Amino acid sequence: MDLPVIDPPIFPRWIxxxxxxxxxxxxxTYITACMVLAPVFEYIGWRRRDARYDRLAVGLIWFSLTLFxxxxxxxxxxxxxxxxxxxxxxxxxxxxFFWPLMAQFVFFIFEVLFLFLLYYLLWNWSVNHxxxxxxxxxxxxxxxxxxxxxxxxxxGYMLTASRALPGVDEPVAWSPQAxxxxxxxxxxxxxxxxxxxxxxxxxxxxxxxxxxxxxxAEDRAYYNxxxxxxxxxxxxxxxxxxxxxxxxxxxxxxHAPVAFHAIMGGHQAWxxxxxxxxxxxFVAIGGAYVFLRYQSRLLxxxxxxxxxxxxxxxxxxxxxxxxxxxxWVWRGAYTALLAALxxxxxxxxxxxxxxxxxxxxxxxxxxxxxxxAFCIGGMVREGAKNPHTVYGELEKPEALPRERDRFLxxxxxxxxxxxxxxxxNRYDHRRTWADILGDANHRSVGKDADERDRLLRxxxxxxx
Amino acid sequence: xxxxxxxxxxxxxxxxxxFTGLLHTAVASLSIGLAALVTVLQIVGYRHRDRxxxxxxxxxxxxxxxxxxxxxxxxxGLIFSLSGLFPQFWSQLFxxxxxxxxxxxxxxxxxxxxxxxxxxxxxxMWGHxxxxxxxxxxxxxxxLLQFYLIxxxxxxxxxxxxxxxxATVGGLIDGWDxxxxxxxxxxxxxxxxxxxxxxxGGFTVAALCGIMHYLTxxxxxxxxxxxxxxxxxYTGFLCFLGLPIxxxxxxxxxxxxxxxxxxxxxxxxxxxxxxGMDWWWLKQLLVAGMFxxxxxxxxxxxxxxxxSFALPLVLVWSLALFYLxxxxxxxxxxxxxxxxxxxxxAAAGMLLAGHLVRFHRGSGRALFLLMGALSFLTVMxxxxxxxxxxxxxxxxxxxxxxVYIPEHRQPVLMVHKRPEDVFTPEELAAAKAPPKGxxxxxxxxxxxLLDSAALIRVHCSGCHTLERVKNYRLTDRWxxxxxxxxxxxxxxxxxxxxLIVEHLEAARPx
Numbered sequence: 001m002d003l004p005v006i007d008p009p010i011f012p013r014w015i016x017x018x019x020x021x022x023x024x025x026x027x028x029t030y031i032t033a034c035m036v037l038a039p040v041f042e043y044i045g046w047r048r049r050d051a052r053y054d055r056l057a058v059g060l061i062w063f064s065l066t067l068f069x070x071x072x073x074x075x076x077x078x079x080x081x082x083x084x085x086x087x088x089x090x091x092x093x094x095x096x097f098f099w100p101l102m103a104q105f106v107f108f109i110f111e112v113l114f115l116f117l118l119y120y121l122l123w124n125w126s127v128n129h130x131x132x133x134x135x136x137x138x139x140x141x142x143x144x145x146x147x148x149x150x151x152x153x154x155x156g157y158m159l160t161a162s163r164a165l166p167g168v169d170e171p172v173a174w175s176p177q178a179x180x181x182x183x184x185x186x187x188x189x190x191x192x193x194x195x196x197x198x199x200x201x202x203x204x205x206x207x208x209x210x211x212x213x214x215x216x217a218e219d220r221a222y223y224n225x226x227x228x229x230x231x232x233x234x235x236x237x238x239x240x241x242x243x244x245x246x247x248x249x250x251x252x253x254x255h256a257p258v259a260f261h262a263i264m265g266g267h268q269a270w271x272x273x274x275x276x277x278x279x280x281x282f283v284a285i286g287g288a289y290v291f292l293r294y295q296s297r298l299l300x301x302x303x304x305x306x307x308x309x310x311x312x313x314x315x316x317x318x319x320x321x322x323x324x325x326x327x328w329v330w331r332g333a334y335t336a337l338l339a340a341l342x343x344x345x346x347x348x349x350x351x352x353x354x355x356x357x358x359x360x361x362x363x364x365x366x367x368x369x370x371x372x373a374f375c376i377g378g379m380v381r382e383g384a385k386n387p388h389t390v391y392g393e394l395e396k397p398e399a400l401p402r403e404r405d406r407f408l409x410x411x412x413x414x415x416x417x418x419x420x421x422x423x424x425n426r427y428d429h430r431r432t433w434a435d436i437l438g439d440a441n442h443r444s445v446g447k448d449a450d451e452r453d454r455l456l457r458x459x460x461x462x463x464x
Numbered sequence: 465x466x467x468x469x470x471x472x473x474x475x476x477x478x479x480x481x482x483f484t485g486l487l488h489t490a491v492a493s494l495s496i497g498l499a500a501l502v503t504v505l506q507i508v509g510y511r512h513r514d515r516x517x518x519x520x521x522x523x524x525x526x527x528x529x530x531x532x533x534x535x536x537x538x539x540x541g542l543i544f545s546l547s548g549l550f551p552q553f554w555s556q557l558f559x560x561x562x563x564x565x566x567x568x569x570x571x572x573x574x575x576x577x578x579x580x581x582x583x584x585x586x587x588x589m590w591g592h593x594x595x596x597x598x599x600x601x602x603x604x605x606x607x608l609l610q611f612y613l614i615x616x617x618x619x620x621x622x623x624x625x626x627x628x629x630x631a632t633v634g635g636l637i638d639g640w641d642x643x644x645x646x647x648x649x650x651x652x653x654x655x656x657x658x659x660x661x662x663x664x665g666g667f668t669v670a671a672l673c674g675i676m677h678y679l680t681x682x683x684x685x686x687x688x689x690x691x692x693x694x695x696x697x698y699t700g701f702l703c704f705l706g707l708p709i710x711x712x713x714x715x716x717x718x719x720x721x722x723x724x725x726x727x728x729x730x731x732x733x734x735x736x737x738x739x740g741m742d743w744w745w746l747k748q749l750l751v752a753g754m755f756x757x758x759x760x761x762x763x764x765x766x767x768x769x770x771x772s773f774a775l776p777l778v779l780v781w782s783l784a785l786f787y788l789x790x791x792x793x794x795x796x797x798x799x800x801x802x803x804x805x806x807x808x809x810a811a812a813g814m815l816l817a818g819h820l821v822r823f824h825r826g827s828g829r830a831l832f833l834l835m836g837a838l839s840f841l842t843v844m845x846x847x848x849x850x851x852x853x854x855x856x857x858x859x860x861x862x863x864x865x866x867v868y869i870p871e872h873r874q875p876v877l878m879v880h881k882r883p884e885d886v887f888t889p890e891e892l893a894a895a896k897a898p899p900k901g902x903x904x905x906x907x908x909x910x911x912x913l914l915d916s917a918a919l920i921r922v923h924c925s926g927c928h929t930l931e932r933v934k935n936y937r938l939t940d941r942w943x944x945x946x947x948x949x950x951x952x953x954x955x956x957x958x959x960x961x962x963l964i965v966e967h968l969e970a971a972r973p974x
Contacts, residue, residue, distance in 0.1 A: 006562045006639040066584045069529070069576035072536040077569040079543050083554070084562040084639060091551060098470050098548035105541035112533045121526075173470040173548065 005397045006084040012398060013085040018382070020074070020081050022375060027071030028148075029191070029374075033199035034060040035115065035144045036192075037233075039137030046130045056226050057137075060203070061120050068115075086397065089389040097154055099174035104150040107143050114140035149188055156183040159385055160255040161393050182255045186248035193244060194377070197237040198370040201282065204231025205367030208360035224355065228293060231363055234370065235286035238279075239306035242313040249317065252384075256391045258410040259384035266410060266421045268384045271376055278373040283307075284341060285366035291345045293354045300349065304342055311338050405458035408451065424463045433459040470548050477549040482848065484542045489847045490840060491535035493657070496611060497665015498528040499579070499603035501696055506597045508695070520692045524669055525583045525600070532579055536572075561617050562639030568613040575606045608658060615654040616645035622854050623649040623721040648721040652714035659703045659710060660846065664839045666700020669693075671836020674829035686827075693832045694765070700839070701758050705783045707751075718853075719922065725853035727921050731930060735852035743852070745802060747845035752806035754838050756813025759784060761831050763814070764821045916967035917974040919960055927954075930974070942968040 008016050038057040045053025082090045094101065118136045126133035162177035204227045211223030253260040262268045290303055314334050353359075385391045387399030387407060395404075414421055433456050472480045502521045509517030546554045558565070582600045589596040624647060673693030677686055718726040728734035732742040762780050820830040924933050927949075936945070942965045950956055956964070967974065 006558075062584070065529075066580050069533055069536065069580045070573060072533060072540075073569070073573040073576035076536060076540050076543070076572060077566070079540070079547070080562075080565050080569055083547065083558050084566070087555060087558070090547065091555075094544065094547040094551070095470070098544070101544040101548070102541065105537065105544060108537045108540065109534065112530075112537060116530050116533065 005087060008085065014396065014398065017078075017081055017085060018379070020077055022378070024071060024074040024078055025378065026371070026375070027067045028075065029195040030199045030202075031064040031067055031071060032141075032144045032148055033195040034064040035111075035137075035141040036196065037200070038064075038119075039134050039141060042130070042137060043134050046134065052222055052225055055222065056229070058120075058123055059226075061115070061123075061137075065116065065120060068112075086389060088397075089394050092390065092394060093154065096157070096172060096175045096178045097150075100150045100153060100179055104147055107146040107150070111140060111143035111147060114143060145192070148191065152188040152191060153179045153181065153184050155381075156181045156187045158390050159183055159259060159381060160251060161390050183248065183251045186244060186251055190241065190244045190248050193237055193240040194374055197234050197241065198367075198374040200230045200234030200237065201286070201363075201370040202234075202367035204228070204234055205360070205364030208363045212357050212360050227360070227363065231286070231367070232290060232294075232299075234367075235282075235290065236302070236306070238283070238286075238370070239303075239309060242310050246313045246317060256385065257414070258407055259381075259391060261410050261414045261421050262384040262386070263380055266384075267386075267406065268380050271380045271383065275373050275376040275380060278369045278376065280337075282366040282369040282373070283310075285362050285369075287341065287345045288348060289354055289359065289363060289366075291349045292352055295350065300346075304345070307338050307342050311335060401454075402458070402461075405454045408454055409458050412451070412455065424459065433463070469551075472549070480545055481542070481549060482851070484538060484545050485851070486844050486847055488535060488538040488542050490844060491531050491538060493661040493664050493843055494668055495528060495532050495535055496604075496607045496658075496661040497663070497668065497700075498524055498531075499600070499607050499665075500662050501665050501669050501699060502528065503597065503601045503604060504699060505692070505695070506600055510593055510597060516688050517692070517695075520673075520688075521600075522583070522586055524672075525579070525586070527672065529579060529583045532576070536576065557617065559639070560620065560641040560644045564613050564616055564640065564645060568610055571606055571610040571613070575603060575610060578603055578606065611657065611661075612654055615657060616647070616650055618850075619647045619650040619653045620644045622653075622725055622850065623647045623717065649714065649717045652710060652717050656707065656710045656714050659706045660843065663700045663703035663707065664843050666696045666698075666703065667832075667835045667839035669696035670700065670828075670832040674832030674836070677827060677829040677832075690827055690829070693828060697758075697761075697828065697832060697835065700835075701762075701780075702783075704754070704758070704839075705786075709786070719925070722854060723918055723922055728853045729849060730925070736849050738852070743845055744849040747842055747849060748802070748806060749809050750838050750842050750845070752810040753813040754835060754842070755784070756810035756815075757817040757831060757835060757838075759810075760814035760817025761821060761828055764818055765828075916963040917972070919956075919964050920967060920974045923954060923956060923960075923964070924949075927952075933968075939968070939971070 005013075007013065011019075038060045041053045041057040041060070045051065045057065079090065082093075114136055119133070119140045122133060122136070126136075157178045160181050160183040162181045206227075207223050207230060208227035211220050211227060249260065249263075252263075263272050287303060287307070291300060294300065311334070315331065387396050387403035388394060389396050410421065413424075437452060437455065437459075469477070471477055475483065502525050505517045505521035505524065509515065509521060578599060582596070582603070586596070589599075620641075624644060670693045673689040673696065677689040677693065680686055680689065715726065715730075718729070724734075728736045729744050732745065736742060736744050759780070817831055820834070821828060824830055920933065921930065924930060938945075946956070946961050946965050946968075950961065
C-alpha cells in the first residue's frame with residue numbers, strides 16, 4: 001500500500017472512526033424511524049379523527065428536524081475521516097460505489113425537499129388536504145429509506161463482499177455484485193425494524209418522563225398516552241429482530257465465516273453477550289409494563305408468542321457461549337429464563353398501575369437499554385471482521401500480527417471444529433499444538449510453513 | 465499506471481464537479497449572508513420594539529435552515545464526486561489539509577446545531593430574547609471561521625505559495641500543511657468572499673421581500689416587505705461596494721503568485737472562455753450593471769421622504785467614487801474597451817432602475833428581484849472563473865495504488881517517514897530542484913523569472929494593458945522602449961530586459 005495514512009493523536013484511528021460514526025448513526029436512524037412512523041400516525045389520526053395522533057406525528061417530525069442538520073453535518077465528517085485515516089479503503093469504496101453514492105446524494109436532496117418543505121412546512125396549510133399531506137410524508141420516508149438502502153449496501157459489502165468483484169485498477173464506478181451483496185436484504189430489514197424498535201422505546205421513555213413534569217392535565221394525559229403508544233410499538237417491533245437476525249446470521253455464517261465465529265464464541269462474543277443481556281433487560285421491563293398496562297388478551301398472548309419465538313431462535317441458533325461443557329446447560333439456562341419470565345409476566349398481569357414516576361423511569365431505562373443494544377450490534381458487526389475493513393478483501397492499516405493470526409486460525413480451523421472457537425479449549429492438554437497440527441486430520445491445514453508457524457504461535461499463546 | 469477514470473455521461477467529470485461545486489457555493493454563500501442579516505434584523509426589531517423585523521428574521525432563518533440542509537447534502541455530493549472523479553487531486557488535498565478539513569467539519573457541526581436551535585426554539589426562547597439574539601449572532605463568527613478554513617484550501621488550489629516539489633519533499637506532511645494553508649491569496653480570498661457573501665445574502669433577502677411584495681395585496685403588508693427589502697438591500701449594497709477594493713488587491717496577488725491564472729482572467733484565455741464567451745468579462749459587466757441599478761435606486765430613493773433606512777446620499781456617492789477608482793485600476797490591466805463597456809452597462813442599469821421604480825409606483829420590488837438574480841449569477845460566475853482560471857490541477861487517475869504523481873514523491877507522504885529516510889541525497893537534491901516551468905507558474909515575489917512571455921505579462925501589465933504593447937507600431941525599436949520603461953521605474957535585470965526585447969522582436973506570442 002503506498003497511500004499515506006493520517007495518524008490521529010490520543011486514540012488509535014479505529015476509535016476515532018467509531019466515535020465519529022456513532023455520533024451520526026443514532027441521529028440518522030432515529031430520524032428515519034420517525035419519518036416512517038409519522039405518516040402512519042397521521043393516517044391513523046385522520047381515520048379515527050383523533051388529534052393526538054396528529055400531534056404525535058408533528059412532534060416526531062419537529063424533533064427529527066432539530067436533529068437533522070447536526071446529524072447531516074456529522075455524517076459529512078465520516079467520509080472525511082475515512083479518507084484521511086483509511087484512504088485505501090475509501091478509494092475502493094468510492095470506486096465500486098460511485099454511482100450508488102451519487103444516487104444517495106440525489107435521494108438525500110429529495111428527502112430534505114419532501115421532509116422540510118412539503119411535509120413539515122405544509123402541515124398547517126394541508127389540514128384540508130390530509131391525504132395529500134400523508135402521501136408527501138410517505139414519499140419523504142421513502143427517500144429516507146432509499147438513503148438507508150444505499151448505506152446498508154455499502155455496509156453489507158464490508159462484511160459480505162461478493163465474489164468475482166472487479167479489480168481494484170478498474171474504474172468500475174458501480175458493481176451490482178458489490179451493491180446487491182448477500183447480506184444487504186437482511187441488514188436492511190434488521191436495521192429497519194431495529195430503528196423503529198429502539199427509537200420508539202426511547203421516545204416512549206422520554207415522553208413518559210415529560211408526562212411526570214407536566215402541569216396541565218390535558219398535556220399530562222397526552223404525554224402519558226403517547227409514551228404508552230410509542231413504547232409498546234417499540235417493544236413489539238423488537239420481536240421481529242431475532243427472526244431477521246437469525247437469517248442474517250446464516251448469511252454471515254455462509255459468506256463471512258470468520259466473522260460469524262468471531263461473534264459466536266470468538267473474540268466478539270463478549271460484546272454479543274452484552275447485547276443479549278441488554279435485550280434481556282428491556283424485554284423484561286417492557287414485558288412487565290405491557291402485562292401491567294394492557295388487558296387485551298391478543299396483545300398479551302402475542303407478547304408471549306414473541307418470547308416463544310425468541311426461544312425457537314435461540315434453540316436453532318449456534319450457542320453464543322458454552323456454559324459448562326455441554327450445550328444442554330446453555331439451552332437449559334435460556335429455556336428456564338424465558339419460561340420464568342413468561343410465568344412472572346402472567347403472574348403480575350394487571351396487579352399494579354404503571355402510572356407512577358418509578359415506572360416512567362423504568363421505561364426510560366428500557367429505552368436506554370434498547371439504544372445501547374442497538375449501538376453494540378453495530379460494534380459487533382464491525383469488530384467481527386477484524387483485522388479487515390472489507391472482509392476478505394482489504395486489511396486495516398493498523399492490523400496487528402496477533403489479529404492476522406487469529407483470522408487465519410478461524411479461517412483454517414473452525415470450519416472443521418464443531419461449531420465454535422471455544423472447542424480449542426477442550427483439546428487434550430497433554431499434547432502440544434505442534435503434535436495436533438501434525439496428525440493426519442490436520443495435514444491440510446499446516447501445509448505452508450509460515451501458515452503453520454502463525455497458527456502455532458496463536459494457539460500456544462491463547463489456548464494453553 | 466492506469467490512465468482511465470470514472471466518467472459521467474453527458475456532463476463529464478469537470479462539469480459534474482463544477483455544477484455540484486457551484487450549487488454548494490450558491491447555497492453556502494447565501495447561508496453566511498443570511499446568518500448576518502438575521503442577526504441585523506433581530507437586533508433592529510429588538511431595539512425598535514417592532515415585531516415585524518423579528519418576524520422577517522424568523523422567516524429568513526427558516527429559509528436558512530432549509531437551504532442549509534440542502535447545502536450540507538450538496539457538500540456530501542461534492543465530496544463523493546471529487547473522490548470518485550478526481551481521486552488523485554482529492555487524495556493529495558487530504559495529505560495537505562486533512563486536519564483543516566476535520567476542524568472545518570467540527571465547526572460545521574456547531575453551526576448546524578446552532579442554526580437548528582436558533583430557528584426551532586424561536587418561540588420557546590421568546591422570554592430570553594437577548595440570549596436568542598446572541599445565539600443567532602454566534603452563527604456569523606462560526607461561519608466566518610469555517611469559511612476561513614475552506615478559503616485556506618481554496619486559496620491553496622490557486623496559489624500554493626511554493627513550488628510543489630519543495631513543498632512535499634521539504635517537510636514531513638501529516639495532514640496539515642501550514643505553508644499551503646496560509647498561502648498568498650488566502651487573505652484576499654477570505655476578505656473578498658466575506659463581503660461578497662453578505663452582499664449576496666442581502667440582495668437575496670431583498671429579492672424574497674420583492675417576491676412577497678408581488679404576492680401580497682394588503683397595503684400594510686406591502687409596506688412591511690418594502691421596508692424590509694430596502695433594509696436588506698442597503699446592507700447588501702454596502703458590502704458590495706467594498707468588493708472591487710478587495711478584488712483589486714486580490715488581482716495583484718494573483719498576478720505575482722498565479723500568473724497564468726491571472727493572464728487567463730485578464731485576457732480571456734484558457735477555460736475562462738467557454739462556449740465562445742469570456743465569463744470573467746461577463747461577470748464584470750453584470751457587476752457594473754448591478755452598480756448602476758443600485759445607484760439609480762438610491763438616486764430615486766433619496767427623492768422620497770420618510771422612507772426607512774435612508775442612507776446618506778453623500779456616503780453612497782463617495783463610496784461609489786472610491787469603487788470606480790479601483791475599477792479604473794483594474795481597467796489599467798484589463799482593456800479600456802472593456803472599461804468603457806462597463807461604464808455603458810452601469811449607465812444603462814441606472815436608467816433601468818429609475819424606470820422600474822417609477823413603473824411600480826415607488827416600490828423597489830422589481831429592482832430587488834433583479835438584483836437578487838444578478839447577485840446569484842455573479843457569485844456563480846465568480847466561483848467558476850476562479851476555478852477555470854488556473855491550469856488543470858492534475859490528470860485523472862483511478863487506480864488507487866497510484867493516486868500520487870509523481871510517484872517518486874510518494875514515500876515521503878507516508879506517516880513516520882522523513883525524506884532523508886527514503887531518498888538518497890542525490891534524489892533529494894533532484895526533487896528539490898524546480899520542475900520545468902515551475903518557476904514561471906509560481907512566479908513568486910523575489911524569484912527570477914526565466915520565461916520571457918511571463919516576464920512581459922508580469923512586468924508590462926503592471927502599468928498598462930498588454931494590448932498597448934501589442935498595438936505598438938514601432939516594433940523595430942523594442943530595445944529603446946524597454947530602456948525607456950526602465951527609466952520610468954520598471955525594475956528589470958539586464959538579463960530580463962534582454963529576454964523581453966528578444967521575445968518582442970521575434971513577435972512571439974505572450
